[in-house]
Amino acid sequence: MHETVNAVYESDSRRVLATLIRLLGDFDSAEEAMHDAFRAALEQWPREGVPANPRAWLVSAGRFKAIDGMRRRKRFEALDDVGEAADIAVDDHEAWADPESVEDDRLRLVFTCCHPALAPDAQVALTLREVCGLTTEEIAQAFLTPAPTLAQRIVRAKAKIKDAKIPYQVPTPAELPERLEAVLRVIYLVFNEGYSASSGAAVTRHDLSAEAIRLGRLLVELLPEPEAQGLLALMLLHESRRSARMSPQGDVILLDEQDRSLWDRKQIAEGVRLVEQALSPRPAAAATRSPGRQARSPALGPYTIQAAIAAVHAEAPAAADTDWNEIVGLYDALMAVNPSPVIALNRAVAVAMRDGPAAGLALVDELLAAGELKEYRLAHAARAELCRRLGRTDEARRSYERALKMTRQEPERRLIEKRLAELTRSV
């Protein structure tokens, strides 16, 4: 029986919590109520059997416990707002059981945790805590942050939700594009935090990528917007290369040198399918439950385009088979929706692959002259690589040395040092 309750906790505790927050209007009371409900399940289910709908039972039990607690407290402190809260909880008899409201509760929770009025690091912490159910200690470890700092971040965010009255709502269609962007940003940040992990804590931090993918799946399930699909695709396509991108010694292996047989084909297939969905115009049938909630965002969003680029790489049997023309075209599209010097740099590298290193170098030099990338190590590393290919060894060495000075990651340092050594040997 203990295992049954644990299994229900695993699968349903976040849904129960999301609904209880709506019913009780407060994160802390809802958490307490949820734990009370699971405690009650441990006592009652062995005697009375597992209820037909465990989730509804838990919500009902949690709600009852909370109201009971409020009434008991009310006897001691005659506070108006306690009465008010209890009324909400009692009056909402019908709403809490309505399957559509209940399904939307998880979406409400996601959007509330990622509300732009909360500090970005608080959005991340709160999402992992409330939506994913990670403990404060787990989040602190993954982000290499002291647990008390992280706990305080969460406490402050919850206080702001309460004091500034951030509503527990799915945004209106007019607000949706901007609010969805905030949610996607949080998910991608969690993913990258796990994906760029390179050292001792790699194992815990890897879980962050898995957690981000889980969040991405949840979002696509609840809100099948093209950009949500695009982000999930992007994460899956990156994740598919995980075991190929680092040697057993912990050295970085760049895309063109990776052993492509190590790429996870299942993740690639799913990623490619999602990119195709995100790129295709919405069929009318997709606007099922709430047509007002369908995409108003531009047809091609930055996550979808980046996922499409990753998909072109994923579908090339060998590095030499890469369709660079397609990739340059996609970078053009990305520059159109989301212009940035870093994207321009990636585009320059793709142009170099398509038209030769001289064409790429001209673009990189232009970008470096513009100034914004002067302190960006990868711009110098890219320049070095192009100079090397053109046989301009001295320039290549100088650029590698500049990149080396700016890098702070150990595996990256080793890679540049290796390149420098190769340069010396080839002379």
Place this chain on the structure above:
Amino acid sequence: MKYLCLVYLEEQKLRVIQDTECFACGEHLRSNGSLVAAEALQPIDTATTVRVRNGRLSVTDGPFAETKEQLAGFYLVEARDLNDAIQIASKIPPAREGSIEVRPVRQLDVS
């Protein structure tokens, strides 16, 4: 719930937005019942800071903080929740030139 929308503008932008537009914004909010009070303020060099320390009054010239933006006015509004308050703030004309700080009003605890 009440929110105070504090309007911040750089000194040279204080008069960029026409008074008639700000007046219209206030009237609009008043007509739909969202406005509690709103005023524009004289520039910061007219400000006086008052302190009482150890029972003694001290009066000094203006706030000293060297900030680029200064408090230019305020709207005290009644809103359903923060999202509603953000929507209202986004329609305050100086939002285009400076920034609006939205602060929930706190009930004094006098129990």
